[in-house]
Amino acid sequence: MAATRALVRGVRLGTYSIGRSCSLIFNRVQRRGISACIDPSIGLTDEQKEFQKVAFDFAANEMAPHMAEWDQKEMFPVEAMRKAAQLGFGGIYVNPDVGGSGLSRLDTSIIFEALSTGCVSTTAYISIHNMCAWMIDTFGNEEQREKYCPDLCSMQKFASYCLTEPGSGSDAASLITSAKLQGDHYVLNGSKAFISGGGDTDVYVVMCRTGGKGPKGISCLVVEKGTPGLSFGKKEKKVGWNSQPTRAVIFEDCAVPVTNRLGAEGEGFSIAMKGLNGGRINIASCSLGAAHASVLLARDHMCVRKQFGETLSNSQFLQFKLAEMATKLVASRLLVRQAALALQEGRPDAVSLCSMAKLFVTDECFSICNQALQIHGGYGYLKDYAVQQYVRDIRVHQILEGTNEVMRMIIARSLLTES
Numbered sequence: 001m002a003a004t005r006a007l008v009r010g011v012r013l014g015t016y017s018i019g020r021s022c023s024l025i026f027n028r029v030q031r032r033g034i035s036a037c038i039d040p041s042i043g044l045t046d047e048q049k050e051f052q053k054v055a056f057d058f059a060a061n062e063m064a065p066h067m068a069e070w071d072q073k074e075m076f077p078v079e080a081m082r083k084a085a086q087l088g089f090g091g092i093y094v095n096p097d098v099g100g101s102g103l104s105r106l107d108t109s110i111i112f113e114a115l116s117t118g119c120v121s122t123t124a125y126i127s128i129h130n131m132c133a134w135m136i137d138t139f140g141n142e143e144q145r146e147k148y149c150p151d152l153c154s155m156q157k158f159a160s161y162c163l164t165e166p167g168s169g170s171d172a173a174s175l176i177t178s179a180k181l182q183g184d185h186y187v188l189n190g191s192k193a194f195i196s197g198g199g200d201t202d203v204y205v206v207m208c209r210t211g212g213k214g215p216k217g218i219s220c221l222v223v224e225k226g227t228p229g230l231s232f233g234k235k236e237k238k239v240g241w242n243s244q245p246t247r248a249v250i251f252e253d254c255a256v257p258v259t260n261r262l263g264a265e266g267e268g269f270s271i272a273m274k275g276l277n278g279g280r281i282n283i284a285s286c287s288l289g290a291a292h293a294s295v296l297l298a299r300d301h302m303c304v305r306k307q308f309g310e311t312l313s314n315s316q317f318l319q320f321k322l323a324e325m326a327t328k329l330v331a332s333r334l335l336v337r338q339a340a341l342a343l344q345e346g347r348p349d350a351v352s353l354c355s356m357a358k359l360f361v362t363d364e365c366f367s368i369c370n371q372a373l374q375i376h377g378g379y380g381y382l383k384d385y386a387v388q389q390y391v392r393d394i395r396v397h398q399i400l401e402g403t404n405e406v407m408r409m410i411i412a413r414s415l416l417t418e419s
Contacts, residue, residue, distance in 0.1 A: 038295060038326050040113060040288075040333065048110055051103075054087055055111045059118025059289075067119040070243035071389055074235075076200050077122055077243055082155045084126060089115070091153030092130055093278070094137045098145050099153035105278060105340040109285040113333070116289030120393035123289065125244040127282035128196050132159035132205045135275045136222065139262040148203060148222065157202040161279075162192040162223075162249055163272050169193075170406050172207075173215040173269060177251060179208040184258050186210065186221060188229070188251035194400075198247035199232035201225065205275075206249075207268045215269035220262040229254030240392035277343055277351055279401045280358035284336045287365035287397050290390040291329050294372035297387050298322060301376050318375060325368045332361040352414040359407035362397040369394060 041049050062080050070077055084090065092108045094100025103111075108130070116123040133152040137145055151157040168174045177190025188208055195204075204223040211217030223230060233248030263271055299322060302312040312318050339357035342350040369390045373380035380387050398404045 035296075038292065038329055040110070040292060043337075044110065048107060051088075051107065052110050052114050055089070055114035056117065058084060058087060058089075059115050059123075063115065063118030063122060067122075067243075067386070067389065068383070070119065070122065071240075071393075072242075072383070074242045074245070076197075076245055078155075078158075081122065081126060081129075081158075084115070085153065085155035089126060090129065090155040091133045091137070091149065094130070094133050094149055094153055098137060098149035100133070100137065100149065101153075105281060105344040106337055108278075109281055109288075109336055109340045112282055112285040113288040113292070113336075116286040117293040119243060120286055120290045120390060121241045121243040124241060124283060124286045124393075124397075125196055127279065127286060128161055129155070129159050129201075131275050131279045131282065132161050132203065134278065135205055135220070135271060136262065138274075139220070139267075139271050140222075143259070144222070144262065152203065158197055158200070159203040159205060160195050160197040160201045160249070161275065162195055162204050162206040164193050164195075166191060166193045166248075170403055172272070173218070174213075175207060175209060175218065177206070177208045179210045179219060179221060179256070181210065181258070182255075185255040186258060186261070188221070188223070188254040188256060190251050191233075192249040194236070194246055195249045196241075196244050196246055198245060198249050199235070200245050204230075204249060205262070206251075207272050210265050210268075216266050218268040218272070219265045220268035220271045221256050222260045222262065223251075223254065223256050224260075227254055227256065239395060240389070241396055276401055277354045280354045280407075281336060281340050281343065283397050283401045284332070284339075284357045284361035284365075287362045287394050288329070288333055288336060290394045291325075291332065291365035291368040294369040294387055294390050295322070295325050295329055297385075298325065298372035298375045301379075305377075312375070321371055321375065325371055328364045328368055332364050336361055349414075352411055355402070355407040355410040358401060359404045359411070362394070363404060366391070366394055366398060 041052055044052065062083055066077065069075065088101035089111060091100035092103050092111060093105060096102040112123055112127055133149055136148050152159055163172055165175050165177060177188065177192065179186040179188050202225045206221050206223050207218050208221055209217050210219040229252045231250045233250060236246040238246060302318055305312045336357045339353035342353045373387045373391050376385060376387055379385055
């Protein structure tokens with residue numbers, strides 16, 4: 001009994017076997033069949049396998065050993081993220097001329113999946129930061145790109161995406177934060193809710209109303225921390241995502257230069273949605289990493305935990321559960337990668353596929369992590385075990401970047417419009 005308990009404790013956060021799992025994934029593929037069938041490197045080019053391995057190693061060495069501490073102490077791991085930026089992860093799909101890595105959407109998905117095995121919450125913030133940097137790179141003029149992108153790609157400065165408001169969540173086009181043109185400045189009034197990084201970040205990509213009602217009255221402004229009239233609400237207490245602060249962002253007669261506008265007036269909603277298409281793939285990829293890690297944790301627990309005189313791995317019921325988890329994981333990964341390719345190629349089905357990926361993958365990966373917790377029994381409910389943190393951290397993925405209910409609306413609209 002004592003020996004079994006010692007083995008079980010081997011999958012505790014304190015010893016971080018999940019961190020070792022991240023770094024040993026490629027070796028395990030050859031040794032154990034279940035790893036082979038869920039191997040995330042299958043189908044990738046040699047180059048993609050190389051930066052995937054870099055991301056897995058970074059997750060194992062720089063993130064997983066600190067995942068629990070960042071969560072429990074609600075630490076924003078600035079230095080760890082800057083180390084990630086040194087590997088090119090601060091501007092993965094930003095153009096190289098302003099400091100980005102210039103990789104594809106598929107490459108980006110591969111990296112975020114690997115990083116999130118080490119810490120979902122931190123990787124999710126990095127994905128949002130990347131989205132903001134891409135928006136400035138893509139829709140900004142040369143002066144804006146050169147001003148903001150290099151520091152964002154190196155993560156010397158951090159960015160936040162500001163769309164959601166207290167009164168406009170899923171109905172984003174109804175936002176009311178106003179931006180009145182006065183000379184060569186816009187004067188902003190209003191507030192944004194649930195902003196990742198809010199108060200700790202340096203650059204805020206803000207959707208605001210410069211015109212009439214509806215999406216065509218929305219513009220996009222870059223607001224820098226320290227601008228008079230910009231302030232922040234209290235730090236929210238959250239179920240998960242605790243390694244990134246979340247606050248309201250408040251504008252009170254906040255004057256922002258017209259030169260900080262991305263694109264033309266009235267293009268803000270389109271810019272926001274184009275950012276979110278990639279954001280949905282990114283957040284689905286973070287869910288994949290959590291699910292992959294949880295499958296490994298569940299498998300390892302089944303091999304050491306004994307009940308009724310034998311290990312859980314001998315229970316056919318749990319074998320079937322593990323098989324279902326693995327199947328959902330691989331199906332989810334294939335859908336994410338198909339959506340990433342569609343977005344990269346600018347295909348007409350890209351928006352629908354991004355929505356499908358976000359809907360299916362965040363739902364199924366949460367189910368995988370939740371089942372992994374169930375397999376752990378009472379141990380899974382202890383904060384000493386990594387699986388509970390994966391469950392807490394990815395639950396919000398079904399809500400943000402467009403709720404999964406909104407994803408269903410987008411998919412249905414596409415189908416009915418084409419009929």
